[in-house]
Amino acid sequence: MANQIYKQIISFLLCVLLIQYNIVSSVQKSFSLEKPCKHFVFYFHNIAYDEDNAANATSSTILNPMGLGDFSFGKLVIVDNPVTMDQNYLSKPVARAQGFFFYTGKTNFNSWVSWTLVFNSTQHKGTMTIMGANPIMESTRVLSIVGGTGDFLMTRGIAMFTTDLIQGNKYFRLKIDIKLYECYY
Incomplete structure (x- = not known):
């Protein structure tokens, strides 16, 4: 029994x-890694604060340790940058990149990025979060898209960063090629 x-x-x-x-x-x-469910190309515009441009600055160093090498190791930068569909800084932003990056390389320029793209346009609403290591000196860097809200609810994919333009220490522009492989909307 x-x-x-x-x-x-x-x-x-x-x-x-x-x-x-x-x-x-x-x-x-x-999902298929061969064909993304959504694909976007955006341009990220950064104007660094330097005490003379408070009205136009889109990023600011909040922690800048002294004496830790020639590669800004330990420097922490907060960003609230416009993201446009084209290379023109004066174009209407489709999103804002809000978050931070900090320099992690003691022997070369490397940073770690945590940004949320905040969309509030007629085309898209919601957020998309990008995180990961950003080896600045490489021509193309691939970072993870780890989630989102609204039109990008729980999305996952990759963001390929390419430095599009550098103008001294004050301005740089990134081309961000986004491929989403997990989409719910």
């Missing part, structure tokens, strides 16, 4: 596991 009870319990547990597997596998969203 004990064997029969054990068989019934095991049969019941196997049925529960099978039902859970079917539910989870039917909810999982499949």
